[in-house]
């Protein structure tokens with residue numbers, strides 16, 4: 001509704017006598033916003049910082065300018081060539097840079113941003129620093145788009161369509177996978193998501209958006225030269241995204257608008273103030289960026305949203321999945337069947353043997369406890385089974401298949417699902433959406449389907465399943481709450497619902513009772529008992545002896561990386577060795 005209103009208002013501007021100057025400004029804002037939109041996806045949503053987007057704008061602009069001037073190719077075809085080149089370059093750069101972490105990635109983006117800029121600037125056939133003149137205007141079914149007023153429609157139709165496509169994408173199976181990138185790779189991979197593939201995907205999508213903006217830019221300016229594609233412009237694009245609110249699609253528009261308007265004012269004002277000419281506005285931008293990062297790290301969009309919230313009702317996901325078909329389920333193991341066989345697994349961290357040839361088995365329908373004092377090697381064993389850590393030696397067989405050495409997402413695909421000692425979730429998503437992330441491997445819709453909203457049937461099925469799992473653990477009433485607002489107890493339960501949403505054959509819980517209050521522990525215990533009654537098999541890594549004693553069928557006790565004893569809770573409780581291990585005395 002609001003979007004339709006904004007679109008209608010924009011459509012009226014060129015015919016409502018708005019001065020040419022403002023139409024030109026709005027054209028630039030639309031062009032910049034398309035690039036910043038890519039940065040919202042890349043930096044805001046996925047946590048990958050790029051200073052090099054201007055180079056992709058240049059690729060789009062130069063490809064179209066060259067082909068349309070030197071070879072007379074229609075701009076409607078040049079965009080296809082530009083996109084092919086951009087995707088190829090983005091894939092090549094992604095393969096080199098996206099495995100880098102920390103500060104190396106932004107540094108690498110500066111490096112290739114500079115390389116592409118100087119490549120474009122030194123090509124004879126691209127006119128070197130003079131660039132290409134006489135780029136033809138576009139036509140749309142015989143209508144000339146030579147004037148800024150007519151071109152305005154093309155720019156803003158593309159910008160708004162791109163925004164809507166990104167909004168649709170973010171609210172989809174793929175979007176949840178992309179959003180999971182920011183929460184670290186371990187959780188996403190445990191849900192079956194190939195984090196590297198999704199990083200490449202957002203990188204390519206951001207490059208495509210920059211390329212489209214460059215293509216539009218070339219036929220708007222009708223001339224291209226290297227300066228708008230320099231690294232300083234790349235920094236400015238990032239500044240727009242950060243200023244507007246890098247976590248939100250509309251932040252890209254707010255940021256692009258503010259930076260463009262501010263830049264124009266400052267370019268007039270500052271030389272008057274300081275005398276002489278110079279890019280003084282860069283200094284002001286730098287200061288503003290520091291202030292924004294310090295006082296409003298989410299950018300300005302949240303303020304706009306808060307203001308708008310006074311008049312517009314808060315939007316809640318419409319519960320439209322009541323009659324959706326259930327998701328398919330995997331074949332379940334028969335009770336008593338050997339489910340997990342851990343055979344002499346070993347993990348060495350340098351000279352430290354954290355797990356020393358530990359073996360145990362789990363049969364379908366059992367709850368098995370893995371306990372031991374701090375540092376005994378429980379979590380490491382757990383990570384070896386789930387593929388988070390590679391085995392130094394030994395093997396793990398799951399449902400008759402060797403899984404030792406597989407990536408954790410491959411193990412998840414085979415029906416093992418886990419929770420984490422320190423809850424890993426996406427705090428800005430609702431409880432329901434977090435749980436739906438667990439259904440990733442049970443669904444298929446990709447980027448294009450999501451952008452075109454052709455994934456709604458599957459989404460309804462996913463949300464129905466997520467709601468069912470929340471109901472199973474008694475959290476249905478909280479499904480619309482933001483996950484970040486949950487207390488620790490409900491957050492741990494939410495993780496269990498997310499793991500259940502993967503339709504596991506074996507559920508692995510890493511210290512689920514840690515940090516819980518007595519009442520919360522009781523609630524958790526009830527849920528786990530109920531899951532067992534429903535036939536689920538569970539491996540429980542726990543520190544809390546009492547919690548484990550009342551729940552499990554069998555217990556394996558570890559100490560200093562080795563298996564101390566295995567037996568029923570009664571046997572373990574009666575063991576002097578276990579008591580000594582917990583009390584820290586000799587045995």
Ligand SMILES: Nc1ncnc2c1ncn2[C@@H]1O[C@H](COP(=O)(O)OP(=O)(O)OP(=O)(O)O)[C@@H](O)[C@H]1O
Nearest residue numbers: 349352354372373374375376377378379380381543
């Ligand atoms: N990545 C790592 N690098 C080096 N040492 C590690 C690593 N992870 C764990 N360790 C060491 O391995 C040993 C076992 O740790 P682990 O976390 O598996 O124990 P735990 O039984 O789960 O303990 P807690 O109950 O405190 O979580 C500890 O001595 C720990 O310091």
